[in-house]
Amino acid sequence: MKILCVVVIYNPNIKILQKNLISLTKNIDKVIIWDNTPGGIGVKKINDVQVYGDGNNLGLSRAYNKALRIATDESFDFLMTMDQDSIWYNLISYLDQIKKDNEIHNECETLYFASTRPGNSQKFTNIEDGGVNSGAIIPVDYLLKNGGYNTDFFVDAIDDWLILQATKDGCRCVRVGNSYIIQIYGEPMSAKFLGYRFRILNYSPMRLYGIMRNYVILWRNFRVSQTFKKKVIYDFFLIRVTKILLGEQDKRRKIKAIIYGIYDGILRHSSRIDLFMNR
Numbered sequence: 032m033k034i035l036c037v038v039v040i041y042n043p044n045i046k047i048l049q050k051n052l053i054s055l056t057k058n059i060d061k062v063i064i065w066d067n068t069p070g071g072i073g074v075k076k077i078n079d080v081q082v083y084g085d086g087n088n089l090g091l092s093r094a095y096n097k098a099l100r101i102a103t104d105e106s107f108d109f110l111m112t113m114d115q116d117s118i119w120y121n122l123i124s125y126l127d128q129i130k131k132d133n134e135i136h137n138e139c140e141t142l143y144f145a146s147t148r149p150g151n152s153q154k155f156t157n158i159e160d161g162g163v164n165s166g167a168i169i170p171v172d173y174l175l176k177n178g179g180y181n182t183d184f185f186v187d188a189i190d191d192w193l194i195l196q197a198t199k200d201g202c203r204c205v206r207v208g209n210s211y212i213i214q215i216y217g218e219p220m221s222a223k224f225l226g227y228r229f230r231i232l233n234y235s236p237m238r239l240y241g242i243m244r245n246y247v248i249l250w251r252n253f254r255v256s257q258t259f260k261k262k263v264i265y266d267f268f269l270i271r272v273t274k275i276l277l278g279e280q281d282k283r284r285k286i287k288a289i290i291y292g293i294y295d296g297i298l299r300h301s302s303r304i305d306l307f308m309n310r
Contacts, residue, residue, distance in 0.1 A: 037098035090185035125210035188245035222278025236288035247296025
């Protein structure tokens with residue numbers, strides 16, 4: 032079971048990235064970096080890990096497909112996708128459990144996803160959605176059969192798209208316990224309204240557009256759970272819009288991005304994410 036890990040970076044904190052690479056390179060067969068920083072970070076290696084990139088921000092799906100090509104050319108069995116600021120707790124247990132499980136279930140293609148919180152002592156939990164890209168270990172053969180990652184999705188909902196598509200194809204999708212990953216979402220900070228302090232993620236208009244459009248498309252294209260629907264309506268729309276109006280900057284552009292995202296998702300329009308790229 033050979034694993035190629037790709038760490039996708041964007042304007043990274045090099046010190047944090049170097050620290051995370053130590054654990055990955057010690058336990059994974061091969062680790063590479065795909066640099067999405069516009070213009071690049073100006074180095075070819077970090078901690079002896081090769082840095083790839085073309086000076087453009089390809090988003091996640093296209094960057095993952097670049098890594099998939101390398102994994103295919105070098106005969107790796109699995110592709111592991113990682114974010115630059117994710118921190119592992121008990122990576123060795125995560126990998127050991129997957130390797131043993133793969134020996135038992137090698138007749139069924141299995142997609143593995145990391146837990147995102149401590150306390151999960153169950154080795155494997157079947158999931159219908161809710162996996163995360165960071166830490167995911169996916170069979171190369173399965174990705175090739177489906178033409179790679181969905182490039183219609185720039186960043187958001189790639190993980191849930193993959194789980195929904197794999198489940199539809201008869202694959203096994205599991206969350207792995209006895210280990211977990213800590214990941215930073217958005218640009219978290221606190222805001223205050225009428226004396227009440229609350230937490231905001233402060234997503235950019237680009238991310239808000241992608242979240243709404245892509246999740247609405249998934250809702251339309253797949254049979255999704257009630258939990259999935261609640262997340263889209265309650266968490267992604269109602270709560271996020273409320274927090275934007277009460278505590279975030281650039282309100283008008285962010286609300287516009289959400290409205291455009293919902294509209295384009297319902298009608299399955301091609302992505303207009305370029306309208307909301309940082310200017």
